[in-house]
Amino acid sequence: MTVGTALALVATAGFAPLDEWGHARSFYGQHVDWSPCLTADEIAGAGPVEGDPDWRARLECGTVTVPVDHGDPNGRTIELAVVRHPAQGPAEQRRGSLVFNFGGPGRAGVAQFESGPLALSRRVRDSYDLVSFDPRGVGESAGFTCPAWDAMERPLEAVEDVAPADVDHDRLQDLESAARRFTWSCLDEVGEEFLANMGTVNVVRDLDLIRDALGDDRLTYAGFSYGTYIGALYADMYPENTRALVLDGALRTRRGLIDDGVEQSRGAQTAWEAFVAYCLEGAPECPFTGAEEAPGEAEALLAGLDRRPLVVRGQRIDRHEMLTLLRDSLHTERQWESDAHLLARIALGDTRDPFVQAYLGRFVDGRNESPGAEESAFMAVRCADHEPPGGVRAYQEGAERAARSSPFFGGDDVWSYLPCASWPDAESAARAPSAPMAPPLLVVGTRNDPATPYAWAEELADQLATATLLTYEGGGHTAYAGGRSCVDAAVDAYLLDGVVPEHGASCPGAL
Known part of the structure; x- marks a missing residue:
């Protein structure tokens, strides 16, 4: 459903006063009308669920109404999709809701729950209603797809093998024109008002309405990646409504988009080098003969794919597709052995090895799921949250720095943010929330995180007045609820008993 359609279906509220954060008071006091998320036929068609065959049958879905513009309570509203897995323990053990955001921006919480059970301890599942939601503009919460979401694909392909400093005027113009087409198509699809209110400050206001509708006096929350920014800003804006927040895989809040892209490139390079070390030291199979030889050997492998791309399910896997696959799979440490084998x-x-074909086939299938929707929401939030960094030359300089930081992956992180240069103005949130009045908060950082560098977790823990940092000394993107017993035990103790890890606490890597 497009945003335009969704907005037309929801009636507007009458006049209501605003609180100090611009929140329309009349939107408090809602109650979620829960009903089964899936029919019996849908559950059967979704296939078996590993570890908990009844997970999907227990899921309940509902909605919470929020204003598009929290400063205009008489304006348009949307329905936010909310999902719940009820607590499994006895009534006296239940503690309310534990709300999850899985990052992105653009990740849909409802679909994440419907895909299968979360890897949480029995005590957490007994104690809490596990809850998630589709943020505004995502999934079932008036989700949308910008018609020209892929406009930059060809211009980006044209500079993939060109050093950023050598990208000529014509190619820069192509990149800039494509970025504008992306932006204009988003405006045509949902309108300037909606895009101007896609920023995280409004997601946080929505989250407080969800907390209230769940019947919780204070929020218990686990945010991953981009979800850490939601949580940090929530603690800053609503400290009196905060109980316990886990911020895993911290997003940087102080820097601009271009600097973010440069540092993400550096983080990806660090993760790749950690993977190479694992490959050489612990993988049953590894194509590299040594740390010094690995860059040349990896380049030879990629060059071979340029000469003879693999064809999997009718789609080509060349150098750049392989780089995308490797970067994505670095997010999940458990996949590193499979990557080395591949x-x-x-x-x-x-x-033609069956494993190779099956592994690449899953990559091809995953790339074709809901094309454009997550990309559109991602760009809408990232652009709304940042001041425009300047013209195309600023991006070129940033891409140069990113390529120096990550010789293996290059500077695509910076180029990809070009639509923000022409994005409409939006309300911006605090750039460095410190939450001085919040209760103790827990930041979790992974030493070799390919998406949110460990330095960002250190920075967020220092920035938040009441935060403690727990370090996972391994790889992958985020650490909690990923089968790492040390991390899970420390986070569970915080969520359930309010026990904060000691200063400098760390957990060993799993590989």
Whole structure:
């Protein structure tokens, strides 16, 4: 459903006063009307659920009404989709809701729950209603797709093999024109008002309405990646409504988009080098002969894919597709052994190996799911949250820095933010929330995180007045609820008993 359609379906509220944060008071006092998320036929069609066959049958869905513009309570409203897995313990053990945001921006919480159970301890599942939501503009919460969401694909492909400093005027113009087409198509799809209110400050206001509608006096929350910014800003804006917040895989709040892109590139390079070390030291198969030789050997493998791309389910896997796959898979430490095996098979020319075909097939299938929707929401939030960084030359300079920071992955992180240069003005949130009045908060950082560098977790823990940092000394993007027993035990103790880890606490890597 497009935003325009969704907005037309919801009646507007009558006049209501605003609180100090611009919140329309009349939107408090709602109650979620829960009903099963899936029919019996939908559950059967979704296939088996590993570890908990009744997970999907227990899921309940509902909605919470929020204003598009919290400063205009008489204006348009939307329905936010909310999902709940009820607590499984006895009534005397239940503590209310534990709300999750899985990052992005653009990740849909309802779909995440429907995909299968969260890897949480029995005590957490017994104690809390597990809750998530689709943020505004995402999934079932008036989600949308900008018609020209892929406008930059060809211009980006044209500079993939060109050093950023060598990108000529014509290619820069192509990139800039494509970025504008992306932006204009978003404006045509949902309108300037909606885009101007997609920023995190409004997601946080929505989250407080969700907390109230759930019947919780204070929020218990776990935010991953971008979800850490939501949580940090919530603690700053609503400290009196905050109980316990886990901020795992911290997003930087102080810097601009271009600097973010440069540092994300550096984080991806750090994670790649950690993967190479694991490959050489612990993987059953590895295509590399040594740390010094690995860059040249990886380049030879990628060059071979340029000469003879793999074809999987009718789609080509060349150098750049492989780089995308590797960068994505660095997010999940458990996949590193499979990545090493994949690269070893390709290096040997054994590309018809059933494992290779199956592994690449899953990548192709995942790339084709809901094309454009997550990309559109991601750009809408990131652009709304940041001041425009300047013209195309500023991005070129940033791409140069990113390419120096990440010789393996290059400067695409910076180029991809070009639509923000032409984005409409939006309300911006605090750039460095400190939450001085919040209760103790927990930041979790992964040493070799490919998406949100560990330095960002250190910075957020220092920035938030009441935060403690827990370090996972391994790899992957985020650490809690990922099968890492040390991390899970420390976070569970915080969520359930209010026990904060000691200063400098860390957990060993799993590989």
